[in-house]
Amino acid sequence: MTNPLVTFRNVEKRFGDFVAVRDMTLDIHEGEFLAIMGSSGCGKTTTLRMLAGLESPTAGEIRIGGRLMNDVRPHERDTPLVWQSLALFPFLSARENVEFGLKMRGVAAAERKHRALDWLDRMQIAEFAERNVATLSGGQKQRVALARSLVMEPQMLLLDEPLSALDANLVIRMQGVLTRLQKELGITFVYVTHSQSEAFAMADRVVIMSQGDIAQTGAPRDIYRAPANRFVAEFVGRNNILTGTVTTTNTGGTEIATPQGNFTAQTPTPPPQTGQQVSFTVSADLVSLSGDAPGTVNQARATLISEEFIGSVVTLFLEGPEGQEYKVQMQERALTGFDLTPGTDFWLSWEPGNANILEAG
């Protein structure tokens, strides 16, 4: 593998007593679509702002293309950012907005115009080039903002929740636009979002942050199927989390005794100690539902509390002994034949291979 485009080495950012980013070490590779995800205040936006030079780290090193960037000022960098508020200049037309960065670099007027119109055309908004940006719709503004950054032909594009102001349908369309652009241009995208669906739909790799720390880094599928710790398991959502004591462990599986019964999970590396307290997760869509005991290894009894119906997919919320919460996600058509009155008892079961033990903590 080639050298990473961006390296964070033990980077810390404090604002007074508040630690926004703590001891962050992260590589960002050339041409990858990286999403940084977390709830508000987790440090994801601060991380992005440090990449753009709008904040400088209080400790550690940030390098881009090998060059130490800690104290390089924003206007001396090649790190255009697409802002959450878009930050288009309201006193300029769409074309003038796109030309702004080129003008700052001293590109001649004729070439500037040509390149700006080229990008507006590529974003399919060439007809609005001379319109003031205030008169454009949300989706059109979004495209102007993207064009304004991409016309600079950067190695890396930074995006700070750019889709959060759009309505749901437009978000899906813009996700398509973004992923296609990223593949076509072959440049690195660093995309900050609080939305799991945006991150998982677009990114090659996802970084999940919590209170200034990286909680997990990995491909969306790996994070979804095998959350590393409790925070990620809860954040990613629709996960069942059970806690108990390890009774036996070997390469074939680990037995865990819980108040809800005895279960078998995949043995992680390194394997846990016998007698250790562990938690494991099972994705809600990998749990089967039945009226009678299925007689398999991992089975649990639970009472239906409520259901959440969103089109073809239904999520059932159930409760087991000791108040254990379960979530089961199923196709709506697979539920015909079940009595879904709240209070009905069911049996839940899952494959041992789908149960993943979390890191301690």
Place this chain on the structure above:
Amino acid sequence: MSAPRRLNLYALTWRLPIILWQLMFFVGPVLFMVAISFFVVRNYRMTEAFEFVNWEKMLTRGYFWDSYWYTLFIASLSASVAMLVAFPAAWALAFRASDNLRRWAVFLLVIPFFTSYLVRTFSWYVILAESGVLNAMLGYIGLGPFKMLNTHFGTVVGYLTLTLPLAVILQTVTMANIDKTLIEAARNLGCKPLATIWRVVLPLSRTGFIVAALFCFILAFGDFVAPFYLGGSQEPTLPILILDTTKSGQQWPRAAVVAIMMMLTLFTVAFTAIALAYRKPAGSR
């Protein structure tokens, strides 16, 4: 489909006092002043008439136009100086100061308005006089004494006393409302820190700044105190000309001509400035 317009008695009742006030104390006097400008003075007594003699006498005289252009020039100059001198302070208050400090600063800037402008003007005597504070200090480093009272400089100092705090307040409030993300966005696109002032801050502040400059101009253009007491009416400004005209031979009709010319000028300047301030950017619909 709009509902037929009907007389809204409720709204009218509440508007009536201000309408009456304006009619009695603004429209009425202005019309009266226009009428007076056609009156004639015979034996030091104003007599009703409809003659153009006052207009002819004033508008064909060199001293009127000298005074007119001088007033226009010195008011524009002091408005420009006020805007320029105010800018660094307002910029620092808007972008560098904490919200708390900014609140205090705006409060402190209001304090000068607590005392009479006349009193503040006279206090400049102590500072600007031949043997005043400023010349004494300059004397220590071997400079001066300079004549500062009864000069154009004195007039401008007086105008600034009136307009500078206002200019700082209006500029600060205008720039404090700027979305800081836009400045960061400009920096992100390669704009140098100082260049953001005229690439981003000034375009975004256009309305507020034009209104501030307009206020500075109007206050200076119509001011009598500064040019009279600090400028020593060396070159009479229009307000001084009005005073002189009324004093010399009870020429109220000719003074009315000067006043009407001043009002027409202010209307033109204010109208142009407001139109500029609220002009929509190109490509708006």
